[in-house]
Amino acid sequence: MSSYQSAQIEGIDFQHYTAAQARQLREEVERIFRDSYVDAIESGEEFESPEAFMHRFDAYTDPARAGAFELVIARIDGEPCGQAWGWPLTAKTGWWSGLQLDEGDQTEFTAENGSRTFALSEIMVRKPFTGRGIARALHDELLAARPEQRATLLVRPDNQGAYDNYRRWGWYRVSVLRPSWPDAPQFDVLMRELPVDEG
Template structure:
């Protein structure tokens, strides 16, 4: 049985070792590739930035447990006015200024969904997705996905996400991602 726990930024920092463990058990192949962006140290540096008390307004982490053992995690936060998230966005269609105008209540940035390799194929990723987005009050959600990550991309499309453009985040060694959005229920 899968159970979900919710954490604020401060609480997530308190389970930092669990967050890193889940990452290492989820991104085995990416870590083994040697890509500096996927190294556990770089991943945790980004996690620390996301949960920094000075910039973590509204951050939420959902941890999935199977029979009490950590099996996956997901997190995100509402984008604030002037959010760096949209930096470098190449929008497929429409007015970039209007698309990226944030109020703090318009867009929820779903930053991570990961499931430990030993738990894949059990619907945990979908459960994490739904649990994190359930009850959100924002109009839409956004996420970034590597264009060649066929498995994740296919699932997101199946769950209703659609591509609106591409961007390369400002993190060192970051790849270029496709930007997907999802209209949230009101």
């Protein structure tokens, strides 16, 4: 039995895209970001600016390093309402740089081979569509068919709403980490085991 229990949302449709396909949707990706992070953008924080966000998106989808990047866009009656993306971590990943593991063997914990850990990088829902369970639906859609053993994501410690949701969805904290991106804040590192496909 799957551990994913998203409520059915009337009219919702999901499309999955590779890195190359995602780059063709750059304007739509930016629009969803701008409509999802209105307050963060207005804060003036450099890391949250649309320019900084799209710079990161371009790096994630760069053909030279994108690998198995996967984007999911949710649409309701054809209107984009949210998106989520991530990728499996390889042996060359920089994802764990700066990790301060709470407990356990850090070398063993960060050993990646391309099939151990899926990094869930972004989930966002446009403001007019919030409160309908779309974030959870995107989360479940992106992770449901992943073959990796576990998933990781970064969340700001003061983002209580997101933090509470992730805990309800089966995530737990293991560490703190500050990404190498310019002006990046410190995040809590959350982990979640992924269900084994018994089919």
